[in-house]
Amino acid sequence: MKIYKVGGAVRDRLLQRPFHDTDWVVVGATPQEMTALGFTPVGRDFPVFLHPRTHEEYALARTERKSGMGYRGFVVHTSPDVTLQEDLARRDLTVNAMAAPADWTGVEAVFDPYNGQADLQAKVLRHVTDAFREDPVRILRVARFAARFHDFTVAPETLQLMREMVQAGEADHLVPERVWQEISRGLMAAQPSRMFEVLRACGALKVLLPELDRLWGVPQRAEYHPEVDSGVHAMMVLDMAAQLDAPLTVRFACLCHDFGKGTTPADMLPRHIGHEQRSAQLLKGVCDRWRVPNDCKELADLVAREHGNIHRSQDLNAAALVRLYERCDAIRKPERFAQALWACECDARGRLGFEERPYPQRQRLWQGLQAALTVDTATAAQTAAQRGLKGKAIGEAVASVRVQAVAAWLDS
Ligand SMILES: Nc1ccn([C@@H]2O[C@H](COP(=O)(O)OP(=O)(O)OP(=O)(O)O)[C@@H](O)[C@H]2O)c(=O)n1
Numbered sequence: 008m009k010i011y012k013v014g015g016a017v018r019d020r021l022l023q024r025p026f027h028d029t030d031w032v033v034v035g036a037t038p039q040e041m042t043a044l045g046f047t048p049v050g051r052d053f054p055v056f057l058h059p060r061t062h063e064e065y066a067l068a069r070t071e072r073k074s075g076m077g078y079r080g081f082v083v084h085t086s087p088d089v090t091l092q093e094d095l096a097r098r099d100l101t102v103n104a105m106a107a108p109a110d111w112t113g114v115e116a117v118f119d120p121y122n123g124q125a126d127l128q129a130k131v132l133r134h135v136t137d138a139f140r141e142d143p144v145r146i147l148r149v150a151r152f153a154a155r156f157h158d159f160t161v162a163p164e165t166l167q168l169m170r171e172m173v174q175a176g177e178a179d180h181l182v183p184e185r186v187w188q189e190i191s192r193g194l195m196a197a198q199p200s201r202m203f204e205v206l207r208a209c210g211a212l213k214v215l216l217p218e219l220d221r222l223w224g225v226p227q228r229a230e231y232h233p234e235v236d237s238g239v240h241a242m243m244v245l246d247m248a249a250q251l252d253a254p255l256t257v258r259f260a261c262l263c264h265d266f267g268k269g270t271t272p273a274d275m276l277p278r279h280i281g282h283e284q285r286s287a288q289l290l291k292g293v294c295d296r297w298r299v300p301n302d303c304k305e306l307a308d309l310v311a312r313e314h315g316n317i318h319r320s321q322d323l324n325a326a327a328l329v330r331l332y333e334r335c336d337a338i339r340k341p342e343r344f345a346q347a348l349w350a351c352e353c354d355a356r357g358r359l360g361f362e363e364r365p366y367p368q369r370q371r372l373w374q375g376l377q378a379a380l381t382v383d384t385a386t387a388a389q390t391a392a393q394r395g396l397k398g399k400a401i402g403e404a405v406a407s408v409r410v411q412a413v414a415a416w417l418d419s
């Protein structure tokens with residue numbers, strides 16, 4: 008048997024990018040031999056084994072043949088006579104289809120039958136063979152790699168192939184967990200807008216995320232949005248979130264905050280009265296569809312509903328600020344509120360020519376919240392009860408103590 012490094016580890020080493028987990032391919036072995044060497048089988052669909060000590064993935068060389076629609080729609084063929092070249096042929100991109108000796112230090116020659124090195128040099132994401140079609144998740148992977156390697160282009164023939172796959176209905180059968188896995192990874196990449204641009208260019212965005220796809224071509228008021236187009240704005244907000252190093256929750260909230268602009272009645276344009284509520288509604292559908300984790304879902308909902316109010320908060324008095332904090336559940340969840348402010352800053356600066364503008368709302372609302380948080384809720388509630396107040400009136404009394412604290416901070 009012979010063992011090679013493949014995939015991202017080879018690619019990223021050649022790109023001199025930070026090292027991550029290594030994927031291995033094993034040629035000329037049977038599952039029985041692997042088990043005898045102490046490897047643990049893990050693949051449900053493929054013959055993949057975990058190394059007894061490093062726990063890295065070792066896959067037996069294999070070929071794949073499509074047998075139906077979607078992610079699980081293929082038959083795997085593995086045997087000791089599948090060659091390295093055959094295994095590389097079924098991989099997604101040329102830059103991912105290079106193999107290196109197991110003890111490779113990054114300088115020796117790599118096995119590169121599909122010219123991955125030339126494509127790395129030329130900064131091109133190109134499919135290896137027509138076998139690309141066999142796995143529709145690859146549409147998402149190419150989009151995600153475009154966001155990560157943002158100075159790479161997608162080869163025209165690869166984009167064309169992706170378009171054909173979408174037209175053949177391949178994007179309709181993707182497993183929600185896999186979609187979210189790839190989308191969330193792409194959101195965390197250096198330039199997340201590129202993922203959505205690639206998905207849009209091949210037609211997959213319309214299928215996977217029509218809520219976003221609809222935003223292109225929808226105008227906004229030029230005095231607030233010099234970029235005018237709602238889709239362009241959404242992408243600028245997302246890239247601002249990446250620039251400000253925001254976590255996934257914030258980036259997802261940025262992605263979804265303006266969905267409601269896509270369903271604004273035509274006679275209202277370019278104004279978008281009430282889009283916040285429509286965004287929250289549409290967001291719910293996306294979260295159900297993709298089984299989006301709760302922290303992402305909750306922040307996105309908060310940002311969808313409140314971003315307008317947060318932008319317009321500069322003149323709010325103490326009572327209005329406390330009402331805003333209560334609506335946002337900021338007293339109980341200050342960290343989540345901090346993330347909402349972060350997303351709002353991305354929204355404000357994700358506009359053409361506004362990129363360097365200050366966003367004082369973020370600091371002001373955060374400091375005001377600190378003032379509100381100095382109030383000891385238990386003591387304030389006790390005092391109110393001693394005055395004979397009951398039920399809802401106690402809550403109101405606590406809120407008014409908070410208003411006093413915020414007012415004192417505003418005066419200071
Ligand atoms: N749908 C897929 C998934 C994986 N691969 C192949 O399996 C390798 C390892 O997959 P994975 O670890 O998911 O991706 P990497 O390319 O290693 O990238 P990352 O840095 O994200 O791990 C890829 O390079 C590619 O050769 C593929 O062809 N098609």
Ligand SMILES: [Mg+2]
Nearest residue numbers: 014015028030
């Ligand atoms: Mg990998």
